[in-house]
Amino acid sequence: MDIALPTTSLGSKVTFTGVEDLEAHLTTFHTQMMLTGGSSAVYCKLLMSTLPGATLEWFVILPDGYITTFDQFATLFREQYLVNKAPTQFSYDVFDIKQYQGESLKEYLNRFGVQVVRLKPTDEVMTVHAFVKGMLPGPFSESLLRFYPKTFNEIKCRALTHIAVDERVTEKCGLIGPIRPQPMRVHEATTGKKGVGKPYKQSQAGTRTRRDPPLKHNFRIELKELIAIPNLAARLKVPAKTDKKRGPNKNAWCEFHQAHGHYIRNCLTVAYQLDELVKSGFLKDYLQEQQNDQALVTAGADQGH
Template identity: 80%
Template sequence: MNAALPTTSLGPKVSFTGVEDPEAHLTTFHTQMTLTGGSDVVYCKMLMSTLSGAALEWFSSLPDGHITNFDQFATLFKEQYLVNKAPARLSYDVFYVKQYHGESMKDYLNRFGIQVVRLKPADEAMIVHAFVKGMLPEPFSESLLRVYPKTFTEIRRRALTHIAAHD
């Protein structure tokens, strides 16, 4: 507890109250701490500083000296809040992403692309099929059916051309 924090650090801009996903919190925490750097002790102190409400009460209830390193702290933290962990995403969940009536092609493309990043499906043909299947019937979707794309990148390029021609 006597280790000094870096003076250049403002600390992570994230808070955990005890109801959020602990894995997501740790991912955000690690990302922000990468900019700060620091030792194992600094990581422990900084993670402690992100806790509030019930999560801070949980931490305060731990016996003095109970946490000896950051990995142990992170493991205890994840175990304590395991019930809040988001369910695993499956790659075929991209088939649930559908274009809404009135939604622009650009908005659908962006929303679908976010899900591809989150789900990390490895099968490019599946991504293409899910995107095309989720589109509303319109000239662009019909053009994709006439000349079926091989990759999601190809869809993006063709959509960009289509959007530019119709704006």
């Protein structure tokens, strides 16, 4: 086929190796050709250029002059790779879309939206119910159950507000406030001199108050898996890595400190932070349904600090 090819760029070139979805390949090819235009012969020549390896060998063994139109070429192409055709999807397949563990609301909403475009469900109530049913328990899921949405667009608008607030809260969790200035003593305020006069008492006993040990909570999953969840990991203050041991047990490994010296179940650093997140309600979906009397984490010989 001595046909001049268009000089307009087709963008990133797609190829079909024989294992991809053939309809998706033809759709992408048609979309690129719509930008350049051309005759049926041009379409045939450019489609041939997307066939590497074994797929090109299939085309080469066709008799000369066997293909006369692009529609004929596309039909032969479909017949040859019919097994690569994606199975037919139905609108009720939206109920198969579930939020993954550790998947953010934004990621789940985008993935669900892509499938809605592909499946084209006509029942708005079914789409809303499928989205709510596929969500993991959490604040946004609870708000949807309390005030049930009527349309998928309403879900997207409410999710946009929730995501924006959640991102601002995440940013605030990483902020450290300034140190409160110490008020001047009366003598310093009147004379402008420091160090003169009776000093303030540091505390009633003159010693530092010891911090209460954190509560030990029973979670649905192991601690090393819990701290790996992206939404939770963003709220934890992970200590800097070091080659030094973090305790007396040289064979023990802490996944939070990434260091030897103690086990994560005895790590006070992560225990304090998880205790605060439990008190704030952030980890309520990861706690055991029935918790017994919570035991305090006590400092032992192999505990990390």
